[in-house]
Amino acid sequence: MLYRVIDRADVPSLVAALMERYEVVAPVRRGEKYVFAAVSDFDEIELDYPSTVASPKKYLMPAIQTLFEFDTAANDVTDYVDEVRLRVLFGVHACDINGIMNLNSVFNDARYPDPYYAAHRAATLIVGVSCMPSEHCFCNLMDSEEARPGYDLFLNAIGDKFLVSIGSVTAANILEAACDVREATDADRIAFRAATRARQEAFNPAIPDIQEIPMLMDAFHEDGFWDELGGRCLSCNACANVCPTCYCFDIRDTLDPGAKTGRRERVWDACTSPQFAMVAGGHNFRSAPAQRVRHRMYHKLNGFLATHDRSLCVGCGRCAVACKVDISPIEVLRFFERKGAEDAE
Amino acid sequence: MTDAPRAPRVVFAGLASCFGCQINITNIEEHLLAVLGQIDLAYWQLTSSAPMPDEFDVAVVEGAVTTEEAARTVRRLRERARTVIAIGACAATGGIPGMAAGDIAGHAAAVYGESTPAACGSLRAPAPVSAVIDVDFTVPCCPVDPFDFVRVLDAALYGSNRLAATSALCGECSRNEGGCLYARGQMCLGLVTRAGCGARCPALGRACNGCAGLSPDANVGAARAFAASRGHVPERFDEALQMFNAVALAAAGKE
Numbered sequence: 164m165l166y167r168v169i170d171r172a173d174v175p176s177l178v179a180a181l182m183e184r185y186e187v188v189a190p191v192r193r194g195e196k197y198v199f200a201a202v203s204d205f206d207e208i209e210l211d212y213p214s215t216v217a218s219p220k221k222y223l224m225p226a227i228q229t230l231f232e233f234d235t236a237a238n239d240v241t242d243y244v245d246e247v248r249l250r251v252l253f254g255v256h257a258c259d260i261n262g263i264m265n266l267n268s269v270f271n272d273a274r275y276p277d278p279y280y281a282a283h284r285a286a287t288l289i290v291g292v293s294c295m296p297s298e299h300c301f302c303n304l305m306d307s308e309e310a311r312p313g314y315d316l317f318l319n320a321i322g323d324k325f326l327v328s329i330g331s332v333t334a335a336n337i338l339e340a341a342c343d344v345r346e347a348t349d350a351d352r353i354a355f356r357a358a359t360r361a362r363q364e365a366f367n368p369a370i371p372d373i374q375e376i377p378m379l380m381d382a383f384h385e386d387g388f389w390d391e392l393g394g395r396c397l398s399c400n401a402c403a404n405v406c407p408t409c410y411c412f413d414i415r416d417t418l419d420p421g422a423k424t425g426r427r428e429r430v431w432d433a434c435t436s437p438q439f440a441m442v443a444g445g446h447n448f449r450s451a452p453a454q455r456v457r458h459r460m461y462h463k464l465n466g467f468l469a470t471h472d473r474s475l476c477v478g479c480g481r482c483a484v485a486c487k488v489d490i491s492p493i494e495v496l497r498f499f500e501r502k503g504a505e506d507a508e
Numbered sequence: 509m510t511d512a513p514r515a516p517r518v519v520f521a522g523l524a525s526c527f528g529c530q531i532n533i534t535n536i537e538e539h540l541l542a543v544l545g546q547i548d549l550a551y552w553q554l555t556s557s558a559p560m561p562d563e564f565d566v567a568v569v570e571g572a573v574t575t576e577e578a579a580r581t582v583r584r585l586r587e588r589a590r591t592v593i594a595i596g597a598c599a600a601t602g603g604i605p606g607m608a609a610g611d612i613a614g615h616a617a618a619v620y621g622e623s624t625p626a627a628c629g630s631l632r633a634p635a636p637v638s639a640v641i642d643v644d645f646t647v648p649c650c651p652v653d654p655f656d657f658v659r660v661l662d663a664a665l666y667g668s669n670r671l672a673a674t675s676a677l678c679g680e681c682s683r684n685e686g687g688c689l690y691a692r693g694q695m696c697l698g699l700v701t702r703a704g705c706g707a708r709c710p711a712l713g714r715a716c717n718g719c720a721g722l723s724p725d726a727n728v729g730a731a732r733a734f735a736a737s738r739g740h741v742p743e744r745f746d747e748a749l750q751m752f753n754a755v756a757l758a759a760a761g762k763e
Contacts, residue, residue, distance in 0.1 A: 198685040216685040226683055395730040397699055398723070400679030415670040418662045420655070421542025431683075437674045437725045452727070485682050487690075487699060487734045 165329040166347045173342040174318070174325070175205040180341035181251045185288060188222055189253040190215055199252070210254050213297040214481060218407030219252050219259055223266060223283045226404075228429045230279065230414070236423050245279065251288045258302040258479040260291050260310035260317075262407030267313075268471050269410050279429065288334055291317035295362055299480030301370045301493060303363065307477035321354035370493050371500040376474075379499045380465040384457075388498050393453025395488040396435070402459070402482035402490070403433030408475050411439070434458050460495050516665055517564040519551035521585060523571030523578045524605045524634065529596035530554055530570055532651040536658060543658055546665065566591045566664055569637050572598040572605040574612075575629035579640050586641040591664045594637040595657060597650035601721040602755035604650075605634035609755050635755055649705055650719035650752065656704075674725045676700055677716055681707035689715050695740040697748060699731035718752045728760070 169177070181187050182203075190197045190212040197212040199219045225245070232241040255263075263284075270280035291314040302308045310317055315334035318325040326347055329335045338344060373379065403409040413432040418425035432439060435455050440448035449455045467475030476492050483491035520530060531554070534540060551560040567589035573579050586592055597603035608615040612633050616624045624631065637643055645660045647653075662668070677698035681688070684707055689696040696715035698707060702723040709716055722728070728749075732742045749757060 193685065194687050195691065196685070196687045216687065217682065395727065395733075397676050397678060397727050397730060398674070398725045399676035399682075399699070399703070401682040404679050404682045413671070416668070417670075418659070418666075420536060420539035420658050422546055422662050422666060423542075433679075435675075438671050441671075452725075487678060487688075488730050 165335070167327050167329060167338070168321075168345045168347050168351050169325050169327055169338070169342045171320075171323045171325060174210070176341045177338060178205040178208065178253065180337050181253065181288070181290075185249045185251040187251045187253050188219070208254060210292055211294075212254070213294075214256070214300070214479060214484070216481070216485070217405045218262060218479065218481065219255055220262065220266065220407050220409075222250060222252060223263065223287065224270075224280055224410065224412070224429075224431075225283075226431045228279060230427045230429055232424065232426050234424045243279065243282070245282075247282045247286050249286050251290060253290045254292045255289055255314070256294045256302075256479070257291060257310040257317075258300075258305075258307045258477040259407050260289060260313040261302070261305075261307035261473075261477045262479065263289065264310075264313045265408045265467070265471070265473070265475055265477070266410055288315045288331070289313065290315060290334070291328075293317070293319045293358065293362070296366045297480070298367055299483040299491075299493065300366060300478065301480060301496070302478035303366050304370065304372050304496070305474050305476050305478035307474075307479075308362075319355055319358065321351060321358055324351070324354075326351055326355045371496050373496050373499045373503075376496075376499070377465040377468055379502070380461055380495075383498075383502065386498075389453045389457040392456045392490050392494065393451060396452040396456050396490055397488060398435065398437050398452055398455070399487075400433045400435050401485040401487075403435055404431065405481040405485045407477060407479055407481070408463075409433055434462065456490060460492060463492055464495065515546065515548040516566055517548040517550045517561070518566045518568065518661075519560055519564045519585075519589075520549075520553070520568045520570070521551075521560075521581060522553060523569060523581070523599070523637075524574040525571030525596060525598040525603070527554065527570065528651040529647075529657075533654045533657055536654045539658070543661070547661075562588070564589055566593065566661070568593045568595055568661075569599050570596050572602050572634045573632070573637060573640050574605050574634045575631055577629045579632065582637055582641050591644045592637070592641065593645045593647065593660060593664055594643045595647040595652050597648065597719045597721065597752050599637045600646045600648050601752055602634050602636045602639075603719075603752055606636070606752070606755040607634075607750055609633045609635065609758060639755070648702065648720040653705065673703065674723045675703045676723050676726060677703045677705070677707050677710075677720070679703060680705075681710045681716075683707075684711045686711050686713075689713070690735075690738045693739075695735055695738075695744065695748060697745075699734060700726035700728055700749070702726075718749055722749070722753045722756045 187202055188199050189202050189208040191200045191207050192209050197215045199215050229245050232244055270277040291310050315331040317328040411432050412429045414429050416427050463476035483493050550564055567585040594600050612631055645664055647657045647660045680703045681698050694715045697718040698716040700722055701716050701718045702720045705720055732745050735745045
């Protein structure tokens with residue numbers, strides 16, 4: 164990895180340079196919250212944001228994506244018409260970059276490569292930015308506190324400068340043309356280590372660090388805890404909609420008025436949706452909310468790990484904010500902590 | 509040479525409602541002729557005083573069943589139509605007329621005094637169309653989204669691979685990323701209301717009033733508890749739900 168240093172004051176020049184070729188999507192303020200949205204000026208960007216309501220996933224797998232269009236009169240199909248823009252996701256936190264890495268491993272799987280996802284991903288540069296944890300952050304417990312690969316640039320804040328990790332030639336060229344780029348000094352590296360340590364010490368201590376989560380998930384599969392969570396689940400899918408790594412979808416046809424033409428669309432779906440596991444004939448394999456909540460947590464904390472060697476949950480904490488009834492992986496970790504305390508008695 | 513297939517014959521029936529859903533269908537404007545071009549629109553009181561034909565394929569019903577005469581009308585529609593589509597909150601949930609379901613006699617007396625005029629017909633507790641006959645498709649909301657109606661009409665005519673989902677509205681609202689109205693002190697019924705409308709009202713800063721109907725998977729108890737934790741007493745929550753969901757709540761209460 165190549166590291167360079169730029170002044171914080173140089174970041175507007177970097178954004179302006181990116182804007183020459185790319186649509187720049189970045190965190191912006193909306194009311195009391197922050198969202199990822201396209202910006203036209205650096206001043207719209209809030210680089211020191213805690214988190215966004217929903218993840219940047221929406222730019223790689225849109226909530227509604229047209230796969231092809233059809234014309235019934237002409238008996239004709241037009242393949243993949245979704246607009247793919249050259250885009251920069253600017254100001255992405257490490258958890259979300261790790262989330263995108265998880266999406267990559269699903270959609271770029273060599274056995275079933277997904278051309279729709281790949282088209283958006285290939286047209287997207289990612290510029291990460293370091294952050295300080297807020298109340299619901301637990302990326303440190305999900306091995307997602309650092310983005311290792313997965314970005315073109317990563318801006319590590321060190322005072323009034325950024326130590327920039329460079330991940331691609333394309334981005335390096337833009338950076339060098341736009342900014343006063345220096346070699347990192349020993350002082351910069353010391354400042355970086357200090358910033359990292361400050362972040363590590365700032366995580367919410369009330370979120371327990373649990374070892375052997377997959378084993379515990381299996382051990383407590385039948386515990387009444389899941390009925391507690393299911394008993395208060397609203398079946399709204401807010402958790403999945405804000406999640407950076409929920410990637411399930413449904414496919415449906417939508418006709419235009421008059422029904423002569425239409426589109427086949429891929430739309431977000433989620434295992435928390437009551438109909439998700441319903442099959443032909445009407446049987447629902449997970450008809451109860453407790454089964455659906457448990458399934459979601461298993462996939463996030465256990466199942467994905469078995470096939471992809473890392474937790475699907477990246478600890479961004481968005482679901483914990485979005486859920487009205489306190490259902491999130493944090494509650495699962497707390498449950499395991501309680502069980503551990505009982506065992507110790 | 510055989511004749512071209514006959515266009516499906518469609519009739520519209522209006523029961524107790526404001527007719528706003530039928531009016532709203534005309535708001536598809538430039539698409540109206542394309543939609544009408546697929547069907548033989550054989551009866552629509554809003555456009556013609558010709559009587560309802562004896563034979564038809566699809567019956568579209570707006571409004572709640574509030575009289576014995578209306579109940580007979582929908583039974584007759586069911587006997588003749590291959591497909592029945594209920595449109596709008598009144599037909600789907602009992603809607604606004606449904607608020608009187610608990611005490612129709614008392615409400616009639618409050619309005620008309622001792623003798624209800626004959627023109628009212630033979631009153632009965634307001635109910636959704638599905639309480640009287642089997643309904644094949646429902647287009648929810650007050651008023652319906654006209655494009656939602658067109659989509660459902662197409663599903664009735666040609667079939668559809670779209671599943672009717674029952675998730676609650678909060679999820680759709682979270683996609684809009686506008687923030688939760690509870691954080692602004694408002695009481696919102698998106699916690700229990702069926703998704704599908706795109707959470708447009710909350711996106712405009714107005715709390716959901718439940719016009720799409722209670723989701724069959726609604727967790728009303730947990731929603732009440734959450735609203736209470738934000739300072740909205742359960743009585744207020746239930747009262748707000750009465751506007752569009754009085755019939756469903758009364759049925760749930762009897763179980």
